[in-house]
Amino acid sequence: MSAIRDFDCAVKHSEQMLPGVVRIVFDCAEIASAAFPGQFVQIEPSPDAFPVTRRPITINRLTKNGFELLFDVVGRGTELMAEMKPGDMVRVLGPLGIGWAIDPGSSWLLIGGGLGAAGFQFLMDSVVSATVLIGASSSDRVIPLEACHVVTEDGSLGGKGLVTALISEKLLDETDSIAVCGPVAMMEAVWNTIPEKHRDKVQVSTESRMGCGWGVCDGCSIPVSGGGYKKCCQEGPVFPGVEIDWKRWKEAGL
Amino acid sequence: MSFPPAIRRKFWGRDFSSPVMLASGTAGFGEELLDLQCLSGAGAVVSKAVTFNPREGNLPPRLLETPFGLLNSIGLANPGVYHVVKHLLPAAAGLPCPLLINVAGESVDEFADVVSVLEECSVHIGYEINVSCPNAAEGGAAFGVDPDVVLRVAQGVSKVTGRPFSVKLTPNGGDMVQSAKAAVEGGASAITVCNTFLGMHIDWETGKCVIKRKVAGYTSPALLPLVVARVWQVSNAVSVPVISSGGVSRGEDVLQLLAAGAEMVQIGTRLMRRPFAAGELMDEMKKLTGE
Numbered sequence: 305m306s307a308i309r310d311f312d313c314a315v316k317h318s319e320q321m322l323p324g325v326v327r328i329v330f331d332c333a334e335i336a337s338a339a340f341p342g343q344f345v346q347i348e349p350s351p352d353a354f355p356v357t358r359r360p361i362t363i364n365r366l367t368k369n370g371f372e373l374l375f376d377v378v379g380r381g382t383e384l385m386a387e388m389k390p391g392d393m394v395r396v397l398g399p400l401g402i403g404w405a406i407d408p409g410s411s412w413l414l415i416g417g418g419l420g421a422a423g424f425q426f427l428m429d430s431v432v433s434a435t436v437l438i439g440a441s442s443s444d445r446v447i448p449l450e451a452c453h454v455v456t457e458d459g460s461l462g463g464k465g466l467v468t469a470l471i472s473e474k475l476l477d478e479t480d481s482i483a484v485c486g487p488v489a490m491m492e493a494v495w496n497t498i499p500e501k502h503r504d505k506v507q508v509s510t511e512s513r514m515g516c517g518w519g520v521c522d523g524c525s526i527p528v529s530g531g532g533y534k535k536c537c538q539e540g541p542v543f544p545g546v547e548i549d550w551k552r553w554k555e556a557g558l
Numbered sequence: 559m560s561f562p563p564a565i566r567r568k569f570w571g572r573d574f575s576s577p578v579m580l581a582s583g584t585a586g587f588g589e590e591l592l593d594l595q596c597l598s599g600a601g602a603v604v605s606k607a608v609t610f611n612p613r614e615g616n617l618p619p620r621l622l623e624t625p626f627g628l629l630n631s632i633g634l635a636n637p638g639v640y641h642v643v644k645h646l647l648p649a650a651a652g653l654p655c656p657l658l659i660n661v662a663g664e665s666v667d668e669f670a671d672v673v674s675v676l677e678e679c680s681v682h683i684g685y686e687i688n689v690s691c692p693n694a695a696e697g698g699a700a701f702g703v704d705p706d707v708v709l710r711v712a713q714g715v716s717k718v719t720g721r722p723f724s725v726k727l728t729p730n731g732g733d734m735v736q737s738a739k740a741a742v743e744g745g746a747s748a749i750t751v752c753n754t755f756l757g758m759h760i761d762w763e764t765g766k767c768v769i770k771r772k773v774a775g776y777t778s779p780a781l782l783p784l785v786v787a788r789v790w791q792v793s794n795a796v797s798v799p800v801i802s803s804g805g806v807s808r809g810e811d812v813l814q815l816l817a818a819g820a821e822m823v824q825i826g827t828r829l830m831r832r833p834f835a836a837g838e839l840m841d842e843m844k845k846l847t848g849e
Contacts, residue, residue: 308594308833348831353779353807356628357621357831380625397833513621515628516830518594520586522606522635523621532614533635556618 308397308518311335315392316370323444324377325419326386331370335398339363339371341427342403342509342542346517347373348395349384359385360514360537362423363399374422374447400517401541404507406431410480413437414452415467415494417486418445423509425449427483435475439467439490466490468497476502484545485509488557492550506545512536527552563816565840565849567601569799570684570722570747572656576601577816578836581803581826582660582686582726583607583632587642589649596829599837600655601822604686605642607662610672612638622759622768627778628827629757631769634662634691639675651681658724661715662688665695666707670714677719684721686801687711687746689737690728690753702753703732705740712744722747724801727792730756734788735795742796750801750824751788755781777827779807786818793819809842 317329335345346358359381364374377386388394404427411433414424418440428434428449436452443461446454453470454462463469467490476482476498482505484491491508498506515523519538527549528534534543567574580591582604591597615635622629636642650657659682663669669687676682689702689711701707708725715723725741727734729752738749754775760767782805793800799821806812812823829835843849 308596310832310834354626355623356626356778356807356827357623381623513619513623515621515630516584516833518833520584520590521621521630521830522583522615522632523630525615525618525620525635527618533618552617 308400309334310395310397312393313370313396315388315390315394316367317390318388320386321374322447325374325445325447326377326382327364327372327374328385328388329367329370329372330394330396332396333369335396336366336370339366339399339426340403341406341430342423343399343401344517344541345371345373345396345398346400346514347385349381351395355381355384357515358397358517360400360517362509362541363426364422365425365429374419376419397517401537402539404481404483404509404542407480411478413475413479413482415471415482415484415486416447417467417490419447420486420490420509421447421449423485424483435479437467437470439470439486466493468493471497473499476505480505482506483509488554492554495545495550503545507542508545508548510536510541510543510548527556559817559819561817562847563813565843565847567821569821572683574601574822576836576840577812577821577823578839579604579658579801579822579824580829580836581824582688584826584829587646587650588653588657589646592649592652594833596833597654597836598834599840602656602658602683603653604658604824605660605682606636607634607660607688607691608636608639608642608672608676609634609662609664610639610668610675612636612641617770619768619770622774624759626780627757627776629759629769629774629776630754631771631774633771639672643675643679647679647681653681656683657681658684658686660686660688660726662691664691665693666701666710666714669711670718673715673723674718682721684747685715685719685723686750687715687723687725688753689725690730700728700730700732702728702737703730705733705736708737709740709744712741712746716745724748724750726750726753726803728753729784729788735791738792738796742798746798748799748801748821749792749796750803751785751792751820752803754804755784777804779805779811779828781805782811782814786814789815789820790818806839809839809846812839813843813846
C-alpha cells in the first residue's frame with residue numbers, strides 16, 4: 305500500500321445541485337494528479353471534536369486544479385459539508401481505495417441508481433466509449449450526465465420504470481466492462497438481470513459505514529463470496545461483481 | 559509526580575520519547591502502517607486482538623456514528639495466531655517503535671495458549687491481554703468483571719512468558735480497581751484503562767438496531783473525564799504503570815491523562831480520523847509544555 309496523504313484543501317465552489325444534493329469543488333493539485341476513477345476521499349466535516357470520523361465521498365470528476373464531489377445530505381456530517389463556503393479550508397485525506405479496473409480501449413456500460421451515479425463522470429472522462437443507464441426514484445434524483453438513458457420510478461423523467469428494463473442483450477454484447485453503482489437492492493437487481501456469461505465484465509462500486517478509510521479499523525467490511533470479508537476502503541470500493549456475496553451483503557442491509 | 563507531566567517516559571524499563579500508543583484495533587499489526595508514515599510521534603503500537611482460531615468478525619454494519627461518538631462492533635476479526643505469526647509479524651520487524659500484541663480469548667486457557675504460540679516471535683516487547691471479551695466458556699460475562707477470573711488469566715499468561723504484559727480492563731460492570739489488583743497479583747506488569755464502554759443505538763421508529771449484535775463498544779472524546787477518573791483510581795491502587803485508553807482528541811487530553819497517573823496514553827478513534835494523530839498530538843504537547 306502506498307503512503308496516504310492528508311491535505312488542507314480550499315473549497316473552490318459549492319452549490320446545491322438537486323434538492324438535498326450538494327456539489328463541492330476543492331482545489332488540490334496533488335489529489336487531482338494522483339486520483340483514479342472510482343477512488344474516494346475522506347472529508348473532515350468540521351475541525352471540531354464532532355463528528356468523530358470523516359465522511360467518505362467518491363470523486364465525481366477532476367477539475368482544472370482539483371476535484372469535484374457530489375453527495376446526498378443525509379446527516380450531521382454531510383449537513384456540515386453542505387455549509388462549506390468558497391475559501392474554507394477543509395482537511396481531506398486521499399485519494400483512497402481501488403477504483404475501476406480500466407483496460408485500454410475498452411467500451412463501457414455504466415449503470416447507476418440515483419446518487420450512485422455520482423462518480424461516473426470521472427470514469428466517462430477516462431474511457432474511450434461509455435453508454436450510461438440511469439434509474440432514479442424521480443427527476444430530482446438524476447445527476448445530469450451527457451447522453452445517458454434515464455428511467456424514473458414516478459415517470460418524471462425518461463420512461464417510467466426501473467433501470468433493469470434498460471439492460472438489453474445487445475448492450476451487454478457490445479460492451480467490454482460494466483460499471484454498477486447505486487443502492488444495494490438496485491445493484492443486486494442489476495446483477496440478477498445480467499446473464500451468467502456477461503457477469504465477469506461487471507464491477508460494482510460499494511459503500512459502507514466507514515471508520516478510517518485507510519485499511520486499519522476493519523469497520524467497512526463487505527461480505528465476499530466463499531466466506532469472509534474484504535475492506536471497502538482498501539480492497540475496494542470497486543470490486544468485481546463475482547467477488548460479492550450478494551446474499552450476505554443484502555442481509556447486512558448497509 | 560511533577561507537574562506538568564513530562565512527555566518523555568520510562569515504561570517497562572525502556573525510554574520512550576512519546577507517551578502516545580496506537581490502541582489495539584486501530585493500527586493493524588503495525589505492518590499496515592509501515593509505509594503510511596503514521597508512526598511518527600508514536601511511542602508504541604498495540605496490535606489488533608489475536609485469538610487462537612481465525613475470526614471473520616461480525617456481519618456489517620460494524621460501525622455507527624452517533625452525534626457525539628462512535629459505536630463499533632468489529633467482532634475481534636483476525637486471521638488466528640498461527641497466521642499472524644507466519645504472515646503478519648515478520649513485516650512488523652521493521653517498525654520504528656515497540657509493538658505490544660493484544661491477545662483475546664473465549665476461555666481462561668485461550669489467552670495463555672495464544673501467548674505460547676506468539677512466544678516464538680521476537681518482534682514484540684510484550685502483550686496486552688484483553689479481558690473485556692465475553693468468557694464464553696463460563697457464562698458469557700466479560701472476564702474482566704470478576705477479579706478471580708482476571709487472576710487466573712494473568713497467572714496463566716505469566717506461566718508461559720517472561721515478557722511483560724498489560725491487562726486491558728473493561729469499564730462495563732465489576733470493580734476495576736479490584737480487577738486491576740487481581741491482574742497485578744497474577745503477574746501483570748501494567749494495566750490498560752480501559753476498553754470501550756457498552757453502548758447501543760435504537761431506531762425509535764422501528765425498534766431495530768443498525769448494529770446486528772445490538773450492543774457495541776462506544777468511544778468518544780466526551781468519555782475523557784470517565785477515563786481520567788478510572789486512570790486516577792487504578793493508578794492510585796496498583797504499583798504497576800497504567801496505560802490509559804480512550805477519550806483523547808487533543809494534546810492537552812494526553813497531558814491530563816498523564817497527570818491523572820497514566821504512564822502511557824493510547825489513542826484509537828482519533829487515529830481513525832487523523833492518520834498522523836500521534837505526531838500531531840506530540841506537536842501540540844510540546845507547544846503546550848515547552849518540553
